[in-house]
Amino acid sequence: xxxxxxxxxxxxxxxxxxxxxxxxxxxxxxxxxxxxxxxxxxxxxxxxxxxxxxxxxxxxxxxxxxxxxxxxxxxxxxxxxxxxxxxxxxxxxxxxxxxxxxxxxxxxxxxxxxxxxxxxxxxxxxxxxxxxxxxxxxxxxxxxxxxxxxxxxxxxxxxxxxxxxxxxxxxxxxxxxxxxxxxxxxxxxxxxxx
Numbered sequence: 001x002x003x004x005x006x007x008x009x010x011x012x013x014x015x016x017x018x019x020x021x022x023x024x025x026x027x028x029x030x031x032x033x034x035x036x037x038x039x040x041x042x043x044x045x046x047x048x049x050x051x052x053x054x055x056x057x058x059x060x061x062x063x064x065x066x067x068x069x070x071x072x073x074x075x076x077x078x079x080x081x082x083x084x085x086x087x088x089x090x091x092x093x094x095x096x097x098x099x100x101x102x103x104x105x106x107x108x109x110x111x112x113x114x115x116x117x118x119x120x121x122x123x124x125x126x127x128x129x130x131x132x133x134x135x136x137x138x139x140x141x142x143x144x145x146x147x148x149x150x151x152x153x154x155x156x157x158x159x160x161x162x163x164x165x166x167x168x169x170x171x172x173x174x175x176x177x178x179x180x181x182x183x184x185x186x187x188x189x190x191x192x193x194x
Contacts, residue, residue, distance in 0.1 A: 037145055082166035084118055093130040093148025100185020101145055102162070111193050113169040115179060117143065118185070121163045127148030135182065139175055142182040143167070 105116045121127045126149050133144040145165075149156075164169045180188040 084162040087129050087163050087165055089129050089131045089165070091131055093128050094151060096130045096146050096148035099145050099147045100183040101143065101181040102186055104143065104179055104181060104186045104189055106179060106189060108191070108193065111171045111174070113172055113177070113191055113193065115143065115167045115169060116164060117145065117167065118162055118164045119145055119185070120160050121147060122156060123159050123161060125152050125154070126156035129163065132165065133182075134169070136166065139177050140178045141169065141177060143179060144182040146180040148187060155174045 028153045036082070099119060099121070101117050101119045103116075103118045107114050107116070117132075121129075127147055128150055129145065130148045131146045133146060135142040174193050176190055178188055178190055180186075
């Protein structure tokens with residue numbers, strides 16, 4: 001009886017070991033070759049680019065060009081970050097938290113000040129702009145971007161996108177104003193209203 005038990009355990013152990021070797025071996029080898037930059041799908045716009053010759057580089061080789069050509073990143077192209085995705089706040093997200101901005105830029109039209117804010121975010125529904133809080137002080141504005149996620153229970157992939165939003169501060173009295181990211185991400189800027 002003990003011999004049969006040992007043989008059964010040995011067979012089971014061998015089967016588990018063989019299964020692990022096959023599973024780990026197939027996970028280490030990609031099923032399809034990687035698509036070189038500049039071929040295949042070109043973002044969310046649905047455009048495609050004809051595939052060129054396949055190029056294989058060592059894994060630690062530096063990238064010599066931007067992976068997304070200007071104009072194909074899904075943004076509106078209305079300024080400094082042509083690849084940024086334009087978003088508007090959608091209140092009601094879950095687990096809302098403050099996030100740092102990457103850049104804050106101001107435009108003046110007469111005495112009206114408009115801010116264009118960019119930040120690095122994840123993809124929807126895992127990362128959604130919930131709200132923008134503007135704290136106004138004496139010739140100072142502190143901007144806080146607040147982001148959360150949707151109600152879906154899904155696994156979120158770790159892909160970064162540059163997002164952009166526009167905030168109108170309205171018409172301001174003449175003077176110099178400082179605009180800061182309350183979280184400390186973007187560098188402060190000064191705006192002079194004539």
